[in-house]
Amino acid sequence: xxxxxxxxxxxxxxxxxxxxxxxxxxxxxxxxxxxxxxxxxxxxxxxxxxxxxxxxxxxxxxxxxxxxxxxxxxxxxxxxxxxxxxxxxxxxxxxxxxxxxxxxxxxxxxxxxxxxxxxxxxxxxxxxxxxxxxxxxxxxxxxxxxxxxxxxxxxxxxxxxxxxxxxxx
Amino acid sequence: xxxxxxxxxxxxxxxxxxxxxxxxxxxxxxxxxxxxxxxxxxxxxxxxxxxxxxxxxxxxxxxxxxxxxxxxxxxxxxxxxxxxxxxxxxxxxxxxxxxxxxxxxxxxxxxxxxxxxxxxxxxxxxxxxxxxxxxxxxxxxxxxxxxxxxxxxxxxxxxxxxxxxxxxxxxxxxxxxxxxxxxxxxxxxxxxxxxxxxxxxxxxxxxxxxxxxxxxxxxxxxxxxxxxxxxxxxxxxxxxxxxxxxxxxxxxxxxxxxxxxxxxxxxxxxxxxxxxxxxxxxxxxxxxxxxxxxxxxxxxxxxxxxxxxxxxxxxxxxxxxxxxx
Amino acid sequence: xxxxxxxxxxxxxxxxxxxxxxxxxxxxxxxxxxxxxxxxxxxxxxxxxxxxxxxxxxxxxxxxxxxxxxxxxxxxxxxxxxxxxxxxxxxxxxxxxxxxxxxxxxxxxxxxxxxxxxxxxxxxxxxxxxxxxxxxxxxxxxxxxxxxxxxxxxxxxxxxxxxxxxxxxxxxxxxxxxxxxxxxxxxxxxxxxxxxxxxxxxxxxxxxxxxxxxxxxxxxxxxxxxxxxxxxxxxxxxxxxxxxxxxxxxxxxxxxxxxxxxxxxxxxxxxxxxxxxxxxxxxxxxxxxxxxxxxxxxxxxxxxxxxxx
Numbered sequence: 001x002x003x004x005x006x007x008x009x010x011x012x013x014x015x016x017x018x019x020x021x022x023x024x025x026x027x028x029x030x031x032x033x034x035x036x037x038x039x040x041x042x043x044x045x046x047x048x049x050x051x052x053x054x055x056x057x058x059x060x061x062x063x064x065x066x067x068x069x070x071x072x073x074x075x076x077x078x079x080x081x082x083x084x085x086x087x088x089x090x091x092x093x094x095x096x097x098x099x100x101x102x103x104x105x106x107x108x109x110x111x112x113x114x115x116x117x118x119x120x121x122x123x124x125x126x127x128x129x130x131x132x133x134x135x136x137x138x139x140x141x142x143x144x145x146x147x148x149x150x151x152x153x154x155x156x157x158x159x160x161x162x163x164x165x166x167x168x169x
Numbered sequence: 170x171x172x173x174x175x176x177x178x179x180x181x182x183x184x185x186x187x188x189x190x191x192x193x194x195x196x197x198x199x200x201x202x203x204x205x206x207x208x209x210x211x212x213x214x215x216x217x218x219x220x221x222x223x224x225x226x227x228x229x230x231x232x233x234x235x236x237x238x239x240x241x242x243x244x245x246x247x248x249x250x251x252x253x254x255x256x257x258x259x260x261x262x263x264x265x266x267x268x269x270x271x272x273x274x275x276x277x278x279x280x281x282x283x284x285x286x287x288x289x290x291x292x293x294x295x296x297x298x299x300x301x302x303x304x305x306x307x308x309x310x311x312x313x314x315x316x317x318x319x320x321x322x323x324x325x326x327x328x329x330x331x332x333x334x335x336x337x338x339x340x341x342x343x344x345x346x347x348x349x350x351x352x353x354x355x356x357x358x359x360x361x362x363x364x365x366x367x368x369x370x371x372x373x374x375x376x377x378x379x380x381x382x383x384x385x386x387x388x389x390x391x392x393x394x395x396x397x398x399x400x401x402x403x404x405x406x407x408x409x410x411x412x413x414x415x416x417x418x419x420x421x422x423x424x425x426x427x428x429x430x431x432x433x434x435x436x437x438x439x440x441x442x443x444x445x446x447x448x449x450x451x452x453x454x455x456x457x458x459x460x461x462x463x464x465x466x467x468x469x470x471x472x473x474x475x476x477x478x479x480x481x482x483x484x485x486x487x488x489x490x491x492x493x494x
Numbered sequence: 495x496x497x498x499x500x501x502x503x504x505x506x507x508x509x510x511x512x513x514x515x516x517x518x519x520x521x522x523x524x525x526x527x528x529x530x531x532x533x534x535x536x537x538x539x540x541x542x543x544x545x546x547x548x549x550x551x552x553x554x555x556x557x558x559x560x561x562x563x564x565x566x567x568x569x570x571x572x573x574x575x576x577x578x579x580x581x582x583x584x585x586x587x588x589x590x591x592x593x594x595x596x597x598x599x600x601x602x603x604x605x606x607x608x609x610x611x612x613x614x615x616x617x618x619x620x621x622x623x624x625x626x627x628x629x630x631x632x633x634x635x636x637x638x639x640x641x642x643x644x645x646x647x648x649x650x651x652x653x654x655x656x657x658x659x660x661x662x663x664x665x666x667x668x669x670x671x672x673x674x675x676x677x678x679x680x681x682x683x684x685x686x687x688x689x690x691x692x693x694x695x696x697x698x699x700x701x702x703x704x705x706x707x708x709x710x711x712x713x714x715x716x717x718x719x720x721x722x723x724x725x726x727x728x729x730x731x732x733x734x735x736x737x738x739x740x741x742x743x744x745x746x747x748x749x750x751x752x753x754x755x756x757x758x759x760x761x762x763x764x765x766x767x768x769x770x771x772x773x774x775x776x777x778x779x780x781x782x783x784x785x786x787x788x789x790x791x792x793x794x795x796x797x798x799x800x801x802x803x
Contacts, residue, residue, distance in 0.1 A: 267621030
């Protein structure tokens with residue numbers, strides 16, 4: 001099933017990678033400011049690298065909690081990460097906000113995990129323990145990329161979560 | 170009947186309280202409880218705040234200290250008990266006799282519940298714990314039928330709490346070393362079963378293969394619902410055939426038997442899942458609360474929506490039904 | 495320090511369903527030939543099996559006692575039915591033999607009677623051991639899962655209790671209300687026709703990659719690997735362990751007992767005994783991982799080169 005409409009993914013294909021990365025880092029920083037204790041629960045796993053691969057977008061996102069950085073690259077065979085989670089983009093975002101249960105997505109095979117399971121479980125729990133709310137957290141996003149970031153996130157969320165998003169908010 | 174709900178994080182705790190839990194159970198972020206998973210559980214400060222929040226909303230908090238004390242390190246558990254009591258825990262859920270004796274002696278006023286991990290499966294065992302440690306409630310093992318529960322209820326001197334929804338232990342709880350046989354880490358000693366540190370998922374062609382330590386636990390063809398890589402729900406070869414030797418990847422659901430459980434004298438219904446996300450806790454508690462408050466004929470429709478959240482996307486009534494054996 | 499006595503050997507209860515005559519003859523031979531001081535008898539795994547050995551109990555007890563062995567009656571390890579509870583209560587009331595508790599219910603009814611505690615009761619620390627001793631437990635066989643550090647700590651803190659360690663046999667790992675053994679043959683517990691009797695040494699469970707892993711014994715699951723602490727006996731004796739449990743497998747248990755006796759008496763080296771044990775019981779690899787705080791399936795070699803099995 002094509003969950004993200006081509007209309008939305010097409011721009012990502014043509015937008016230069018550095019720009020996407022800048023946007024992501026901006027968002028990442030904003031979330032970090034809004035949730036200062038976010039990675040505290042990772043404990044010994046804070047030093048590891050976590051890759052998130054949206055199955056419907058040709059990009060790879062690698063999070064490095066220790067340096068509070070996110071890296072964006074085109075999907076290639078080689079990925080320097082300790083643990084990898086793959087799922088449709090909207091699910092990855094919903095997981096970040098704790099709006100769906102990772103175990104249930106794993107049982108239904110919508111989500112797959114490889115690599116260091118303990119680290120990924122710690123990350124899952126850290127995210128779930130936080131109260132990230134992308135629309136709220138990113139509302140105060142500023143700078144030249146803010147409108148584009150806001151549009152992309154808003155679009156993905158609304159389309160993907162559909163009616164349920166309204167119920168949740 | 171009370172609804173006892175799981176929380177692995179303060180966020181899940183709030184969801185459970187808001188969704189109508191009568192009590193929430195949780196544990197400290199260490200080896201003192203049987204969901205000692207990375208990134209999960211409560212600091213002392215988080216527990217204190219959670220209990221205060223629950224109390225404001227008329228909800229109780231039970232603190233699980235339900236692993237077995239490591240010889241020579243008993244102080245970790247003793248401190249856990251002292252801190253949970255200082256934080257205002259309404260009950261401690263315990264499994265280790267040494268810890269029960271300690272709590273009964275030092276804090277005689279503290280309400281003590283017997284964890285399912287203590288494996289008290291008959292009236293003599295339960296009354297032993299009541300008489301020796303003044304236990305007020307026992308969480309019954311998932312090895313009993315409803316008829317067994319009704320019979321036990323008639324001859325014990327404490328309340329009964331039973332698991333009604335969520336993960337299903339196939340083996341008698343607190344008496345299983347399958348996990349440590351493969352990984353060195355066990356529920357009794359380390360608070361983990363089939364721990365993530367020893368789990369590997371491997372793609373083999375189109376199959377998803379799960380491994381625990383050195384052993385292959387399962388192989389899921391594309392499109393087939395998956396389960397946790399727990400040993401007792403793995404697929405194995407026996408003689409010439411392959412299959413689920415102990416149990417399918419499935420979870421427990423006996424909400425269809427609420428009336429029978431009530432008649433059997435059960436005081437509290439327990440939902441498993443401290444390791445699950447807050448979205449799961451919110452949804453399951455909300456639906457279960459509605460089901461408990463609904464007439465029996467309306468429960469089925471309410472509960473059917475929870476199936477998609479279950480392991481293997483299937484549920485069973487487990488040992489509560491005699492034919493399961 | 496308590497007086498150091500000669501460490502003893504205990505033969506555990508036969509966990510498997512053996513043909514009645516085989517069970518009787520096995521114990522006769524143990525009585526006549528095996529260097530063990532104490533023998534546990536009685537069905538421990540499944541109450542449905544109990545009637546098989548009953549006709550031979552009296553003669554087996556008599557033969558063992560005539561040979562100077564102490565006989566202890568084992569009790570059921572998973573008690574859920576009223577008749578199972580009743581049976582333990584009656585045994586406690588009527589038996590003139592010591593009983594061994596395998597379930598909490600036994601602890602209740604054996605209070606203030608001398609008794610022993612099986613490795614299936616959770617004793618993970620000294621406070622628990624002391625509590626059980628205060629209620630009449632004389633000997634406590636510690637759970638196979640315990641690492642040596644815990645064994646040492648417990649023994650050191652309870653010098654007045656006799657501790658035993660599970661030193662030979664496939665390790666009891668789990669017990670269930672459900673009978674996986676019957677299920678594997680298309681039956682359920684209630685109509686099992688005692689199919690577990692077809693495998694006197696258990697039914698192998700292999701992984702999908704054909705690795706030997708576990709063994710079914712009715713409602714009980716035991717390890718595929720066979721615990722062997724021959725190389726660890728010295729350390730355990732030094733830690734104050736007073737006896738070692740040999741859990742019957744379908745092999746020459748008299749020879750197994752002789753090997754352990756020889757190592758305890760210092761007349762045979764551990765390496766020679768381990769090689770001998772592998773010949774006596776070739777059905778399973780040896781393991782000692784739990785003792786070394788590793789996975790139970792592992793074999794930690796005595797040499798400096800540690801290696802997993």
